[in-house]
Amino acid sequence: MVNYAQALTQKLPGGLDVCFFTNSGSESNDLALQLARHFTSSKETIVLDGAYHGHLISLIEISPYKYNGPGGQGAPDYVHAVPMPDPFRGKYHGTDAGSEYAQEVKIILGKIQNSGNQVSAFIAELIMGGGGQLIPPAGFFQMPSSLCGMQAAYVSRMKFRSVSAGWGIITGASRPRA
Numbered sequence: 001m002v003n004y005a006q007a008l009t010q011k012l013p014g015g016l017d018v019c020f021f022t023n024s025g026s027e028s029n030d031l032a033l034q035l036a037r038h039f040t041s042s043k044e045t046i047v048l049d050g051a052y053h054g055h056l057i058s059l060i061e062i063s064p065y066k067y068n069g070p071g072g073q074g075a076p077d078y079v080h081a082v083p084m085p086d087p088f089r090g091k092y093h094g095t096d097a098g099s100e101y102a103q104e105v106k107i108i109l110g111k112i113q114n115s116g117n118q119v120s121a122f123i124a125e126l127i128m129g130g131g132g133q134l135i136p137p138a139g140f141f142q143m144p145s146s147l148c149g150m151q152a153a154y155v156s157r158m159k160f161r162s163v164s165a166g167w168g169i170i171t172g173a174s175r176p177r178a
């Protein structure tokens with residue numbers, strides 16, 4: 001596992017050099033949230049509309065697919081959904097769609113800050129499974145990463161064939177110290 005962690009971190013950007021191994025996507029995402037909340041002393045979380053992040057209570061609370069679905073109870077007040085960055089069926093189309101969707105993240109960030117809070121986490125899949133294997137438009141992730149980078153947990157999860165692998169990637173200052 002140490003060899004694997006070393007091989008993995010060599011492929012990641014500098015500073016991402018601590019690995020936690022978990023048994024499921026839900027466990028990865030729950031742990032990432034826990035780290036971000038502990039570091040920021042905040043629960044304010046930005047999510048993509050339609051997203052699914054796992055079956056734990058903590059994750060149903062940040063999964064629009066679940067909290068807006070049958071039996072769902074809506075978003076808790078610390079969860080803020082931005083439009084699904086769908087370049088085909090979504091709010092924005094064309095070559096500027098990536099930055100237009102990212103602008104929606106910036107607006108929510110401003111609202112969180114104006115209410116006297118700081119963001120704890122921005123959570124997103126790089127390719128949205130729950131959104132229909134949606135590939136966000138080019139440039140979408142650049143702004144949230146730079147805006148949230150020093151304070152937020154950035155989490156993605158990938159599926160390989162029938163095997164699911166959970167990746168909780170914590171960026172910037174919320175990265176746990178080695």
Ligand SMILES: Cc1ncc(COP(=O)(O)O)c(C=O)c1O
Pocket residue numbers: 023024025026027029052053054055125129130157164166
């Ligand atoms: C996007 C996404 N996140 C998290 C999970 C939860 O992963 P697991 O079922 O391994 O707990 C899933 C499961 O399908 C998923 O699709």
